[in-house]
Amino acid sequence: MVPNDRKYTRDHEWVMVEGNVAKMGITAHAAEALGDIVYVELPVVGDETTMGESYCVVESVKASSSVFSAVTGKVVEVNEELDAAPEKLNEDAFGQFIAAVEFTEINEAELMDAAAYEKFCEEEA
Amino acid sequence: MRSEYKLIFERSREGRRAYDLPECDAPDAMNEIPAELKANAPLRLPEIAEIDLVRHYTNLSRRNFGVDNGFYPLGSCTMKYNPKINEELAPLFDNVHPLLDAEMSQGCLALMKDMEDMLCEICGMDAFTLQPAAGAHGELTGLMHIRAYHEHRGDFERKTIIVPDAAHGTNPASAAMAGFKVKEIKSAPDGGVDLDALRAAVGPDTAGLMLTNPSTLGLFERNIKEIAKIVHEAGGLLYYDGANLNAIMGIVRPGDMGFDVMHINLHKTFSTPHGGGGPGSGPVGVKSHLIPFMPVPRIEEDEDGQTYYLNYDKPESIGKIKSFYGNFGVIVKAFCYIRSLGAEGLKEASENAVLNANYVMNKLRGIYEIPHDRTCMHECVVTPGELMQYGVNTSDIAKALIDRGYHPPTIYFPLIVHEAMMIEPTESESRETLDEFVDAMKGIAEQVKTDAAAIHAAPVTTPVGRPDEVTAARKPVVKFED
Numbered sequence: 222m223v224p225n226d227r228k229y230t231r232d233h234e235w236v237m238v239e240g241n242v243a244k245m246g247i248t249a250h251a252a253e254a255l256g257d258i259v260y261v262e263l264p265v266v267g268d269e270t271t272m273g274e275s276y277c278v279v280e281s282v283k284a285s286s287s288v289f290s291a292v293t294g295k296v297v298e299v300n301e302e303l304d305a306a307p308e309k310l311n312e313d314a315f316g317q318f319i320a321a322v323e324f325t326e327i328n329e330a331e332l333m334d335a336a337a338y339e340k341f342c343e344e345e346a
Numbered sequence: 347m348r349s350e351y352k353l354i355f356e357r358s359r360e361g362r363r364a365y366d367l368p369e370c371d372a373p374d375a376m377n378e379i380p381a382e383l384k385a386n387a388p389l390r391l392p393e394i395a396e397i398d399l400v401r402h403y404t405n406l407s408r409r410n411f412g413v414d415n416g417f418y419p420l421g422s423c424t425m426k427y428n429p430k431i432n433e434e435l436a437p438l439f440d441n442v443h444p445l446l447d448a449e450m451s452q453g454c455l456a457l458m459k460d461m462e463d464m465l466c467e468i469c470g471m472d473a474f475t476l477q478p479a480a481g482a483h484g485e486l487t488g489l490m491h492i493r494a495y496h497e498h499r500g501d502f503e504r505k506t507i508i509v510p511d512a513a514h515g516t517n518p519a520s521a522a523m524a525g526f527k528v529k530e531i532k533s534a535p536d537g538g539v540d541l542d543a544l545r546a547a548v549g550p551d552t553a554g555l556m557l558t559n560p561s562t563l564g565l566f567e568r569n570i571k572e573i574a575k576i577v578h579e580a581g582g583l584l585y586y587d588g589a590n591l592n593a594i595m596g597i598v599r600p601g602d603m604g605f606d607v608m609h610i611n612l613h614k615t616f617s618t619p620h621g622g623g624g625p626g627s628g629p630v631g632v633k634s635h636l637i638p639f640m641p642v643p644r645i646e647e648d649e650d651g652q653t654y655y656l657n658y659d660k661p662e663s664i665g666k667i668k669s670f671y672g673n674f675g676v677i678v679k680a681f682c683y684i685r686s687l688g689a690e691g692l693k694e695a696s697e698n699a700v701l702n703a704n705y706v707m708n709k710l711r712g713i714y715e716i717p718h719d720r721t722c723m724h725e726c727v728v729t730p731g732e733l734m735q736y737g738v739n740t741s742d743i744a745k746a747l748i749d750r751g752y753h754p755p756t757i758y759f760p761l762i763v764h765e766a767m768m769i770e771p772t773e774s775e776s777r778e779t780l781d782e783f784v785d786a787m788k789g790i791a792e793q794v795k796t797d798a799a800a801i802h803a804a805p806v807t808t809p810v811g812r813p814d815e816v817t818a819a820r821k822p823v824v825k826f827e828d
Binding site: 246254257259260274275279280282284285287307308 | 477515529758759761764815816819820
């Protein structure tokens with residue numbers, strides 16, 4: 222269920238690192254907990270992100286929630302598709318990144334692998 | 347019960363009239379209007395006979411649900427009864443024009459000054475302004491005081507407002523609106539502020555902390571003095587979100603807890619109409635060190651204490667934040683409420699609000715889950731708990747309550763509780779009303795186990811069942827077109 226090709230945060234975000242660029246999104250668990258997502262307030266290319274701070278807001282019928290950045294750096298790409306079709310995050314959270322960030326700082330030790338994240342979700346429940 | 351209800355535009359038939367305007371008796375005036383400002387097509391207004399117009403709105407109003415219809419335990423909103431005496435007394439001031447000179451409006455100024463003084467006494471603050479139009483406007487005003495305070499000291503580095511993750515959503519929004527960066531800190535397992543997280547978050551960039559006490563979980567923040575110490579020692583100020591003031595009137599005061607600035611929602615705590623019932627009012631109170639920054643005009647007395655006047659000469663003021671002097675009619679109603687109850691009455695109101703919430707919480711224990719199970723304040727938070735295994739969630743329970751004649755409690759807030767229902771009965775309700783509500787909640791829990799499909803179908807007694815919230819949010823249609 223939880224893909225092995227990336228790392229996870231305790232706030233239910235995923236991060237996939239390729240070179241000095243990190244693609245980030247939210248996990249299926251997060252999307253399910255939020256319920257039907259109706260709007261994604263995307264960052265803009267060139268925005269600075271800070272590790273552990275919000276870079277995006279996801280709105281569902283229940284609430285709006287901050288999405289936190291796993292890295293510090295500069296946004297180089299955003300998933301514009303989510304603007305018109307926010308429901309894609311519900312349909313395929315792991316297949317839809319929110320933003321790609323060229324990073325200067327990342328704390329790998331804070332991130333979990335798929336197995337550790339699954340265990341974390343179980344413990345939280 | 348279920349039926350289509352036509353919009354007023356759909357009832358329109360060409361040529362029908364309820365009332366005809368007389369001939370324009372100043373036709374030349376029309377020539378004064380520049381051509382480019384004149385409408386070149388008739389306004390698209392519904393055309394309808396008087397009887398159909400009256401029926402349309404009368405029947406529509408019967409579909410409304412307010413605190414005058416029934417129990418309305420919307421958590422954090424304090425939907426208390428609005429005493430009718432307030433509505434009788436406020437119109438006595440209807441004929442006062444806001445541009446009247448101060449010497450011609452001494453009664454109004456006296457009332458406002460008295461109101462400021464009473465709010466100071468209730469909250470333990472040194473001065474109040476009545477200008478802000480509602481709670482979030484009060485938050486913005488209060489935060490502008492915090493910024494002015496730091497900048498006046500020559501400290502331009504304090505750009506961060508700390509907000510706990512249990513806070514009302516308006517707190518971070520107001521901080522951002524006031525030009526601050528928002529730093530969110532996680533709550534401790536008991537729902538209070540995590541002191542270690544707070545210690546780690548404060549620093550030379552800390553402008554202040556926004557807090558509501560009791561918290562949004564309806565729990566009193568036991569470490570409030572320690573929290574105040576941590577923030578003050580870091581050089582920040584403490585902002586009190588007065589949304590939950592109804593729990594503590596006459597018992598404990600924000601000013602004594604260490605708060606520097608706060609707002610009150612008169613439309614919650616002080617019984618003025620709420621939501622669609624009229625405008626709000628969000629007075630802001632400050633400690634003495636923030637008085638120079640308060641909005642102008644300030645209401646002051648002349649030296650002999652005989653006359654009130656409006657003082658605009660406050661060079662350090664953040665300026666005017668509302669046209670004229672605030673929502674005056676609302677202030678009059680809240681003034682009547684405070685005067686009707688008196689000091690003892692306000693205390694009793696808070697005591698009964700807390701008693702009612704604890705009564706409901708204890709009656710629901712064992713049927714619903716109580717995630718933070720300790721004595722609550724004026725509201726309690728419960729969840730469906732075990733009932734979720736029948737495929738039913740908080741939203742379904744809220745819908746089922748509608749069929750039983752209740753306005754649902756606040757749901758899915760606070761965000762830190764999964765599937766939260768936040769119930770605030772207020773002091774207005776009798777034991778019988780609370781018992782009936784508890785019976786309804788028990789009945790729903792029983793039906794969840796025996797007939798979950800019926801709960802999923804609820805509400806069935808309303809003109810509209812379950813609107814498609816997702817489509818409404820994703821593809822809103824906000825304009826009528828035929």
